[in-house]
Amino acid sequence: MTNLGRRRSVNRLMNGLAGTAAVLVILPLVVIFGFLLYQGSTAVNLDFFTHLPKPVGEVGGGMANAIVGTMILIALAAGAGLPLGILGGVYLAESRDRRLPWVVRFLADVLNGVPSIVIGIFAYTLLVLPFRRFSALAGGLALGIIVIPIALRTTEEIVRLVPLSLREAGLALGIPQWKVVLRIVLPTARAGIITGAMVAIARVAGETAPLLFTAFGNRFWHQGLDQPIAALPLQIFAYAIAPYEDWHRQAWAGALVLIVMVFVVSLFARLATGGLARQSR
Amino acid sequence: MAEGIQVIRLNAWFDTRHVLRDIHLRAPANGVTALIGPSGCGKSTFVRCINRMHEIVPNARVTGQVLLNGEDLYRPAVDPVVVRRRIGMVFQKPNPFPTMSVFDNVAAGLRLGGMRDRALLTEAVERALRQAALWDEVKDDLGKSGASLSGGQQQRLCIARAAAVQPEVLLMDEPCSALDPIATAKIEELILELKKDLTVIIVTHNMQQAGRVSEWTGFFLLGELVEFGVTRELFTNPRDKRTEDYITGRFG
Numbered sequence: 001m002t003n004l005g006r007r008r009s010v011n012r013l014m015n016g017l018a019g020t021a022a023v024l025v026i027l028p029l030v031v032i033f034g035f036l037l038y039q040g041s042t043a044v045n046l047d048f049f050t051h052l053p054k055p056v057g058e059v060g061g062g063m064a065n066a067i068v069g070t071m072i073l074i075a076l077a078a079g080a081g082l083p084l085g086i087l088g089g090v091y092l093a094e095s096r097d098r099r100l101p102w103v104v105r106f107l108a109d110v111l112n113g114v115p116s117i118v119i120g121i122f123a124y125t126l127l128v129l130p131f132r133r134f135s136a137l138a139g140g141l142a143l144g145i146i147v148i149p150i151a152l153r154t155t156e157e158i159v160r161l162v163p164l165s166l167r168e169a170g171l172a173l174g175i176p177q178w179k180v181v182l183r184i185v186l187p188t189a190r191a192g193i194i195t196g197a198m199v200a201i202a203r204v205a206g207e208t209a210p211l212l213f214t215a216f217g218n219r220f221w222h223q224g225l226d227q228p229i230a231a232l233p234l235q236i237f238a239y240a241i242a243p244y245e246d247w248h249r250q251a252w253a254g255a256l257v258l259i260v261m262v263f264v265v266s267l268f269a270r271l272a273t274g275g276l277a278r279q280s281r
Numbered sequence: 282m283a284e285g286i287q288v289i290r291l292n293a294w295f296d297t298r299h300v301l302r303d304i305h306l307r308a309p310a311n312g313v314t315a316l317i318g319p320s321g322c323g324k325s326t327f328v329r330c331i332n333r334m335h336e337i338v339p340n341a342r343v344t345g346q347v348l349l350n351g352e353d354l355y356r357p358a359v360d361p362v363v364v365r366r367r368i369g370m371v372f373q374k375p376n377p378f379p380t381m382s383v384f385d386n387v388a389a390g391l392r393l394g395g396m397r398d399r400a401l402l403t404e405a406v407e408r409a410l411r412q413a414a415l416w417d418e419v420k421d422d423l424g425k426s427g428a429s430l431s432g433g434q435q436q437r438l439c440i441a442r443a444a445a446v447q448p449e450v451l452l453m454d455e456p457c458s459a460l461d462p463i464a465t466a467k468i469e470e471l472i473l474e475l476k477k478d479l480t481v482i483i484v485t486h487n488m489q490q491a492g493r494v495s496e497w498t499g500f501f502l503l504g505e506l507v508e509f510g511v512t513r514e515l516f517t518n519p520r521d522k523r524t525e526d527y528i529t530g531r532f533g
Contacts (some may be wrong), residue, residue: 096339165376169439172334173390173446174366183393187380 076140085151120210139215154196318501369443375435377427433464
């Protein structure tokens with residue numbers, strides 16, 4: 001049967017193509033990670049995590065201030081963006097109104113598409129110009145604004161996944177709607193909401209552009225939220241374009257640390273999602 | 282004063298679709314009233330009007346009166362939350378709260394209604410589980426997830442959950458359609474127990490089931506209550522030709 005033979009070979013070909021495409025998808029990540037390991041691992045040592053940058057000309061030192069700074073900025077961004085995004089997402093999913101959620105959803109998608117440097121300019125105008133000072137707060141605000149639409153839409157999607165039958169079961173027991181949402185719907189969606197929050201965090205951890213003229217960067221330890229603050233992406237940028245060999249190595253190391261941080265957050269997000277999948281089965 | 286549920290000139294819509302037309306019906310207290318009819322005839326919508334669940338669907342509308350022990354549940358001053366506390370509901374598909382244990386599922390209505398006393402809760406949960414004939418099967422592990430029970434057990438858990446708040450009426454919307462015959466028999470036994478304490482209204486596609494558990498039966502067709510009467514008479518001596526066609530299987 002030549003027909004069957006032909007079908008088999010076409011099947012093999014398409015399977016091969018699809019498999020190759022699947023491998024190619026992860027290839028860039030593997031190459032980037034391998035390259036970072038190769039270039040950066042020599043500069044990653046204990047000093048890198050515990051010491052401040054050395055002045056120009058001196059070899060050694062680390063980026064401890066930038067690592068701490070990035071964590072502080074992430075905490076500020078989470079504090080500013082997650083409550084708004086998550087509560088808003090719950091509203092979008094639960095509201096029986098049609099017009100306002102439609103408008104909010106549309107504008108959130110627009111906000112999600114706004115280039116991050118524009119959001120940086122906004123934070124600059126709002127918090128840097130009036131106080132005549134770059135600050136951690138301005139950087140946190142810029143990142144927080146980026147967090148909002150991501151947290152909003154993922155929360156909405158997840159809360160929508162909670163079956164209508166559970167809401168009806170709660171309402172039919174004579175439980176007021178707000179309690180049904182708070183005590184029945186949200187606990188059911190909890191793992192997914194946490195995942196969405198972590199995805200949003202991972203996304204802003206590596207943002208550079210909005211920090212350029214808000215957090216600005218700092219060669220010293222964190223000095224207060226109203227002062228410029230170091231951040232890993234900024235430090236990588238500054239060191240990568242500097243003319244010193246040692247700084248280049250440190251920039252690679254910084255990039256490696258940053259990608260590992262994002263990787264760890266994503267991994268936690270994935271593990272939490274696994275929990276959700278088990279529940280819904 | 283009329284005991285039980287009395288429905289007067291009830292009409293219901295989804296958007297502009299008129300799904301229930303001028304329904305009059307009386308379901309006496311401490312009895313079982315069965316509602317039969319083909320799919321899409323409005324039986325489910327009808328029971329959802331009784332505990333004011335119909336109105337949670339966007340653009341759904343109701344007119345008419347539903348009296349519980351003579352008191353109109355659609356008066357403007359009546360809070361639907363309070364209505365639903367007095368009129369419990371069991372759905373077609375078992376829907377225990379997946380994040381809660383067996384105990385928490387049964388306690389949910391009381392707890393979220395504000396009861397904090399641990400001893401009272403424990404007592405109420407045991408009573409409800411016994412009422413739902415589930416106690417012996419779960420008493421050794423009340424902490425396990427409600428979702429881990431079998432389908433029939435889950436449905437009895439949902440009955441226990443509804444019974445725990447001690448409603449005056451229990452609405453059952455095809456409670457056995459997702460269950461096997463053994464689980465179905467258990468639920469039917471249960472209905473006969475439950476009616477000692479409350480009024481039961483059950484929607485069913487199974488005419489034998491209506492015959493076994495109910496004293497009164499109503500036949501719905503295309504949004505109208507075609508015939509309502511004592512179950513035995515409706516099945517043996519229907520007054521309306523359409524009822525006769527339906528129960529003898531000559532329908533359509």
